[in-house]
Amino acid sequence: METKTKKRTGPVIFSGYERGTAIEKALNINREDILLEIRESKLRGRGGAGFPTSTKWMLTAAALSDEKFIICNADEGEPGTFKDRVLLIEYPELVFDGMVIAAHTIGAQKGIIYLRGEYEYLLKPLQEYLEGMRKDNFLGKDILGKKGFYFDITVFLGSGAYVCGEETALIESLEGQRGEARNRPPYPVNTGYMGKPTIVNNVETLASIPHIIIKGSEWYKKLGTGKSSGSKLFSVSGDCDKPGVYELPWGTKISELLELVSAKNTKAVQVGGASGFCYNKTQFDKALAYEDAATGGSIMIFNESRDMLRVLNNFMEFFVDESCGQCTPCRIGNVKLLEGVKMIQKGDYTFAYINKLKELGKSMQVASKCGLGQSSPNAFLSILENFNEEIFNRENGGTNEN
Amino acid sequence: MLVEEKNALTEEIELMIKKLGKKRSALLSILHGIQMKHRHVSEYAQQEIARLLDIHPVEVFSVLSFYAFLNATPKGRNLVRICRTISCDMKGKDIIVRAIERELNMKIGHTTSDNKFTVEYVNCLGLCDEGPAMAINDQVFTKLTPEKAVKLLSKVK
Numbered sequence: 424m425e426t427k428t429k430k431r432t433g434p435v436i437f438s439g440y441e442r443g444t445a446i447e448k449a450l451n452i453n454r455e456d457i458l459l460e461i462r463e464s465k466l467r468g469r470g471g472a473g474f475p476t477s478t479k480w481m482l483t484a485a486a487l488s489d490e491k492f493i494i495c496n497a498d499e500g501e502p503g504t505f506k507d508r509v510l511l512i513e514y515p516e517l518v519f520d521g522m523v524i525a526a527h528t529i530g531a532q533k534g535i536i537y538l539r540g541e542y543e544y545l546l547k548p549l550q551e552y553l554e555g556m557r558k559d560n561f562l563g564k565d566i567l568g569k570k571g572f573y574f575d576i577t578v579f580l581g582s583g584a585y586v587c588g589e590e591t592a593l594i595e596s597l598e599g600q601r602g603e604a605r606n607r608p609p610y611p612v613n614t615g616y617m618g619k620p621t622i623v624n625n626v627e628t629l630a631s632i633p634h635i636i637i638k639g640s641e642w643y644k645k646l647g648t649g650k651s652s653g654s655k656l657f658s659v660s661g662d663c664d665k666p667g668v669y670e671l672p673w674g675t676k677i678s679e680l681l682e683l684v685s686a687k688n689t690k691a692v693q694v695g696g697a698s699g700f701c702y703n704k705t706q707f708d709k710a711l712a713y714e715d716a717a718t719g720g721s722i723m724i725f726n727e728s729r730d731m732l733r734v735l736n737n738f739m740e741f742f743v744d745e746s747c748g749q750c751t752p753c754r755i756g757n758v759k760l761l762e763g764v765k766m767i768q769k770g771d772y773t774f775a776y777i778n779k780l781k782e783l784g785k786s787m788q789v790a791s792k793c794g795l796g797q798s799s800p801n802a803f804l805s806i807l808e809n810f811n812e813e814i815f816n817r818e819n820g821g822t823n824e825n
Numbered sequence: 826m827l828v829e830e831k832n833a834l835t836e837e838i839e840l841m842i843k844k845l846g847k848k849r850s851a852l853l854s855i856l857h858g859i860q861m862k863h864r865h866v867s868e869y870a871q872q873e874i875a876r877l878l879d880i881h882p883v884e885v886f887s888v889l890s891f892y893a894f895l896n897a898t899p900k901g902r903n904l905v906r907i908c909r910t911i912s913c914d915m916k917g918k919d920i921i922v923r924a925i926e927r928e929l930n931m932k933i934g935h936t937t938s939d940n941k942f943t944v945e946y947v948n949c950l951g952l953c954d955e956g957p958a959m960a961i962n963d964q965v966f967t968k969l970t971p972e973k974a975v976k977l978l979s980k981v982k
Contacts, residue, residue, distance in 0.1 A: 579854070599849040
């Protein structure tokens with residue numbers, strides 16, 4: 424892995440920040456004003472779902488409890504997403520300062536960062552970084568001289584389960600259980616970790632907080648679109664000359680991003696990872712934003728030489744593997760969709776059956792218990808629709824690829 | 826398993842519980858600790874964890890069997906995981922896998938006859954911009970070529 428620090432530039436997160444400065448400022452603002460500032464900024468969850476961050480914070484702040492928790496969701500499992508890895512390696516000060524500010528705002532004493540098992544090599548560096556924060560009084564008792572403000576962060580290592588990125592499954596996992604999503608309500612803001620009010624925020628969401636505190640919501644809102652304010656980190660991979668992490672304002676068009684990363688002969692772009700949507704050439708003028716082409720940041724680019732059925736097969740195998748098996752639509756549905764893909768590959772299918780599978784996909788979107796099963800049919804439905812011609816006009820009705 | 830080994834394992838678990846506290850939320854960290862050291866969580870270890878945490882052994886197995894990085898049966902001394910997700914697939918993960926299979930004279934998903942390597946697929950390692958990627962134990966390697974991958978394996982003890 425490349426470990427050298429790259430010089431990155433971007434409008435918000437990559438715009439430069441000095442450790443601790445936002446904490447210092449936040450400790451001198453009262454809690455209500457911080458909440459208002461975050462609300463005004465219109466910051467929304469950066470993991471992909473886009474829930475307003477201020478709502479989570481306000482509900483947790485309002486909840487009455489002797490104990491509250493801040494959890495940083497670093498279970499970055501979506502295929503094609505690696506922005507959190509970059510943030511945790513190169514910008515830990517943003518993430519952890521964001522957590523301290525959240526703790527001050529809602530009155531939490533304990534923070535946990537849930538690090539995915541695949542990032543085990545980050546465990547030591549992060550623990551060392553936290554130790555440094557304790558030494559400099561950014562964590563621990565009376566943080567920066569603020570009497571009575573105690574907060575500490577521990578790192579919890581996951582063990583290879585995509586579904587644990589779902590916040591209630593993540594909490595189950597932290598409590599020593601199978602990572603199976605809970606029924607909601609109650610929501611974690613009231614009944615979270617250990618039954619206590621809990622904020623679960625994505626790494627990137629937390630990393631945006633210090634900048635909003637320092638530069639204000641007005642400045643932040645100027646970036647992006649009306650419904651998607653600020654900037655977003657995009658993890659770009661696939662067929663392009665310059666893959667990597669890019670920070671761009673929300674509202675950037677897919678075509679603009681393709682140009683930026685020097686992608687040539689692009690046939691398809693998968694926006695939002697395996698659980699996202701696949702767009703064809705005629706849709707490249709879509710804007711990357713919650714209201715148009717929504718994404719947690721994964722952008723995968725496919726050029727003319729790629730077989731979209733192979734791509735879909737790869738995604739469906741992933742979901743069959745990662746479905747936790749708790750609810751039927753997701754457990755059985757993904758297996759059926761994968762079977763359908765294999766049928767098309769072999770040329771052994773009827774359109775009547777494929778149409779049934781599409782209906783099944785739509786049922787999964789409404790009937791699955793958590794985000795995994797609700798979003799896993801997206802790729803199936805969008806690839807069959809947007810690449811209809813390529814998929815159903817194959818020679819011999821299919822190829823021998825697996 | 827020798828009695829001595831059993832006692833040592835129990836002691837290890839006791840030590841971890843002392844550090845983490847005797848509570849259900851310590852379970853995953855304990856399993857992880859045992860997995861790291863012994864490369865699997867044996868039936869005996871599961872029973873001891875259950876006894877010391879005061880939960881039913883099936884609870885321990887239920888959690889153990891859920892997570893991809895925990896296993897109840899031993900694997901090879903070194904674990905090689907190759908990313909199979911689409912970005913690494915497009916960058917040629919199949920060629921890497923075939924080269925490793927040839928070199929180690931085995932099939933992916935299995936363990937070499939000398940028990941030195943277990944080679945498996947893994948879902949997205951989060952190194953999509955630097956694929957193809959693989960992990961050898963807890964270290965990750967990127968931009969692999971067949972030659973580079975085989976060379977990395979030859980350096981493993």
